[in-house]
Amino acid sequence: xxxxxxxxxxxxxxxxxxxxxxxxxxxxxxxxxxxxxxxxxxxxxxxxxxxxxxxxxxxxxxxxxxxxxxxxxxxxxxxxxxxxxxxxxxxxxxxxxxxxxxxxxxxxxxxxxxxxxxxxxxxxxxxxxxxxxxxxxxxxxxxxxxxxxxxxxxxxxxxxxxxxxxxxxxxxxxxxxxxxxxxxxxxxxxxxxxxxxxxxxxxxxxxxxxxxxxxxxxxxxxxxxxxxxxxxxxxxxxxxxxxxxxxxxxxxxxxxxxxxxxxxxxxxxxxxxxxxxxxxxxxxxxxxxxxxxxxxxxxxxxxxxxxxxxxxxxxxxxxxxxxxx
Amino acid sequence: xxxxxxxxxxxxxxxxxxxxxxxxxxxxxxxxxxxxxxxxxxxxxxxxxxxxxxxxxxxxxxxxxxxxxxxxxxxxxxxxxxxxxxxxxxxxxxxxxxxxxxxxxxxxxxxxxxxxxxxxxxxxxxxxxxxxxxxxxxxxxxxxxxxxxxxxxxxxxxxxxxxxxxxxxxxxxxxxxxxxxxxxxxxxxxxxxxxxxxxxxxxxxxxxxxxxxxxxxxxxxxxxxxxxxxxxxxxxxxxxxxxxxxxxxxxxxxxxxxx
Numbered sequence: 095x096x097x098x099x100x101x102x103x104x105x106x107x108x109x110x111x112x113x114x115x116x117x118x119x120x121x122x123x124x125x126x127x128x129x130x131x132x133x134x135x136x137x138x139x140x141x142x143x144x145x146x147x148x149x150x151x152x153x154x155x156x157x158x159x160x161x162x163x164x165x166x167x168x169x170x171x172x173x174x175x176x177x178x179x180x181x182x183x184x185x186x187x188x189x190x191x192x193x194x195x196x197x198x199x200x201x202x203x204x205x206x207x208x209x210x211x212x213x214x215x216x217x218x219x220x221x222x223x224x225x226x227x228x229x230x231x232x233x234x235x236x237x238x239x240x241x242x243x244x245x246x247x248x249x250x251x252x253x254x255x256x257x258x259x260x261x262x263x264x265x266x267x268x269x270x271x272x273x274x275x276x277x278x279x280x281x282x283x284x285x286x287x288x289x290x291x292x293x294x295x296x297x298x299x300x301x302x303x304x305x306x307x308x309x310x311x312x313x314x315x316x317x318x319x320x321x322x323x324x325x326x327x328x329x330x331x332x333x334x335x336x337x338x339x340x341x342x343x344x345x346x347x348x349x350x351x352x353x354x355x356x357x358x359x360x361x362x363x364x365x366x367x368x369x370x371x372x373x374x375x376x377x378x379x380x381x382x383x384x385x386x387x388x389x390x391x392x393x394x395x396x397x398x399x400x401x402x403x404x405x406x407x408x409x410x411x412x413x414x415x416x417x418x419x
Numbered sequence: 420x421x422x423x424x425x426x427x428x429x430x431x432x433x434x435x436x437x438x439x440x441x442x443x444x445x446x447x448x449x450x451x452x453x454x455x456x457x458x459x460x461x462x463x464x465x466x467x468x469x470x471x472x473x474x475x476x477x478x479x480x481x482x483x484x485x486x487x488x489x490x491x492x493x494x495x496x497x498x499x500x501x502x503x504x505x506x507x508x509x510x511x512x513x514x515x516x517x518x519x520x521x522x523x524x525x526x527x528x529x530x531x532x533x534x535x536x537x538x539x540x541x542x543x544x545x546x547x548x549x550x551x552x553x554x555x556x557x558x559x560x561x562x563x564x565x566x567x568x569x570x571x572x573x574x575x576x577x578x579x580x581x582x583x584x585x586x587x588x589x590x591x592x593x594x595x596x597x598x599x600x601x602x603x604x605x606x607x608x609x610x611x612x613x614x615x616x617x618x619x620x621x622x623x624x625x626x627x628x629x630x631x632x633x634x635x636x637x638x639x640x641x642x643x644x645x646x647x648x649x650x651x652x653x654x655x656x657x658x659x660x661x662x663x664x665x666x667x668x669x670x671x672x673x674x675x676x677x678x
Binding site for chain 2: 294308
């Protein structure tokens with residue numbers, strides 16, 4: 095319980111810091127005015143520029159965290175996150191394609207379609223009929239799909255006019271620049287629906303953890319539950335990508351980080367801590383990215399990349415030690 | 420006692436091209452302890468998995484109370500048949516109490532809260548395996564024997580009239596093997612639970628079972644009471660094992676002495 099309070103307090107402090115720190119540093123008074131509808135420049139900075147950005151970061155981070163923790167539990171592999179397996183880059187590529195050809199579909203739909211196509215490709219390539227697919231195979235095939243989508247993305251950018259290419263580059267790195275309340279409502283609305291859907295499946299996830307045979311013996315429709323959970327997780331990551339771009343490593347890190355911080359064991363509480371940890375990582379990474387180096391605003395993806403790459407290497411070395419890879 | 424009899428009718432089981440069980444018909448007597456015996460690779464576990472509906476027969480049916488189990492609702496079936504697989508997976512850091520609670524899944528609706536019946540079933544199961552005082556402990560810090568008792572508590576909490584176990588004593592030393600089998604017999608005698616297990620040790624099986632099913636490379640070799648099944652000819656046919664059979668000085672059941 096104490097550790098849960100620490101995590102929540104951390105989120106609150108990070109939120110306040112993100113609202114106050116930036117090109118112009120504001121005081122707590124401005125925060126008060128901003129929240130309660132004051133109309134000075136400081137209050138407007140908070141309400142119009144920083145608050146929606148913070149809301150998007152929290153929402154997208156939570157969605158990515160939920161997605162990562164779900165897939166990691168489902169595939170019983172700490173590497174099985176949507177960003178490692180190419181789902182988020184698939185979602186990102188779909189959006190880039192839509193922007194390039196001027197498609198006017200809603201971005202969350204495009205992104206979900208891209209994520210699903212990537213996921214289906216991974217499963218189709220990793221699957222051998224009549225044999226169980228090792229999770230490590232899924233992860234490695236996913237890495238391959240991720241590289242491929244990145245390559246296609248890079249190719250597409252060379253075909254764009256230079257202004258568009260810069261924008262696309264920023265987008266593909268993962269960025270929270272210039273997010274408005276529309277984006278915030280989008281991720282929180284879609285995220286809430288998907289999180290509810292996930293909550294209804296948490297018990298099933300708890301049974302799947304015991305192995306497919308025991309889960310089936312306990313009355314679970316194993317295949318159906320697995321597909322439903324995977325689809326929900328892909329949709330959650332796609333919802334995050336639709337507002338923040340394919341920010342790397344947040345989904346990978348959120349689950350283990352959240353569990354480490356709260357000591358949660360049941361699937362429900364583990365997913366909740368993953369959501370909180372994802373939101374926290376996203377928010378802090380964005381804060382450091384835009385205010386860490388004075389006068390230089392980096393996209394958030396650069397920051398999570400710098401954080402996540404060493405984590406991934408560490409994780410890989412542990413898996414190799416345990417003989418899982 | 421209602422007749423909750425699991426029955427195999429002209430059952431053929433296999434994986435793809437490979438046939439493991441061919442045209443087998445037999446019944447698992449209700450409210451008895453039955454053990455499936457046989458050499459490695461003869462299809463013991465496959466048969467047990469078919470009884471638990473974990474695999475679909477290539478031909479024939481498995482029936483419970485005369486109805487094909489593949490036609491029944493998954494959750495309704497899970498309230499009648501529980502299965503403990505050979506190697507269930509332990510979620511990292513799970514406590515014994517939490518593990519046992521998951522055994523109540525077939526009795527809980529999507530949104531139904533934890534009920535008194537659920538709590539009582541879990542408490543009863545923990546009591547039965549003597550793990551009540553360990554329920555707060557983490558599964559991964561228990562000894563092998565305690566861990567197996569925790570898994571048993573999970574399937575006992577499921578509260579089914581039929582209990583299927585795939586090699587429940589593998590990895591355990593002799594003391595703990597006896598302990599697990601005594602627990603199962605206790606359950607069988609107290610609650611009238613039909614217990615069906617796959618075991619490797621013929622002597623232990625003969626000692627604890629009312630009914631034996633002996634499979635060999637060519638299918639069913641014999642079934643019936645230990646006295647009927649454990650004979651030199653049957654062991655020769657099933658295991659290609661030359662052995663002498665003598666009455667166990669403690670239980671009077673047949674005992675195998677390999678030559």
